[in-house]
Amino acid sequence: NAGVTQTPKFQVLKTGQSMTLQCAQDMNHNSMYWYRQDPGMGLRLIYYSASEGTTDKGEVPNGYNVSRSTTEDFPLRLLSAAPSQTSVYFCASSLSYEQYFGPGTRLTVT
């Protein structure tokens, strides 16, 4: 199993551009999550999905959108990038208790 995979690993965007961060898991997990990690702030939940076809907002959803059309995939869309969205983004999945994380995408918005 590849586990949780994320693409791209690095991305630089200009203010106002849009893009999609990809996340896929091959463990048949029901739940998937997107977090952002900023220095001194730990991980903050952006969006999550309890199952295919459902999504819910987390702590910091503004400026982002998600969809869950398959069990495997959970893409995160940045609608109009802002410098405040410069961060490291992690996708995770879970079946019951613990979550399994991808390697992350480092995003810089200039």
Added chain:
Amino acid sequence: AQSVAQPEDQVNVAEGNPLTVKCTYSVSGNPYLFWYVQYPNRGLQFLLKYITGDNLVKGSYGFEAEFNKSQTSFHLKKPSALVSDSALYFCAVRDARTGTASKLTFGTGTRLQVTL
């Protein structure tokens, strides 16, 4: 609301000495508690969890953690530290009453530095 506090930004310990990384939590119902480790430029890796039962839980790489309900703490411990344990450690909590999508709340992380 649920929250986690990791009071130390950094813990320094010599190799071979015991280590403790502190975590306290706040949650309305019963807690599910977790420790994760993050090595440089990597995602988080699950170390151990407390769900129910024995207050002392054992996890990966020789780590263990003790759940203390009265002190609302879940400190991470290891009897003998290794240089390779140097990493960023996160404590996380979830309210046991929440549904199957386990919304975790993470602490801000503690950097463990183990020196020779």
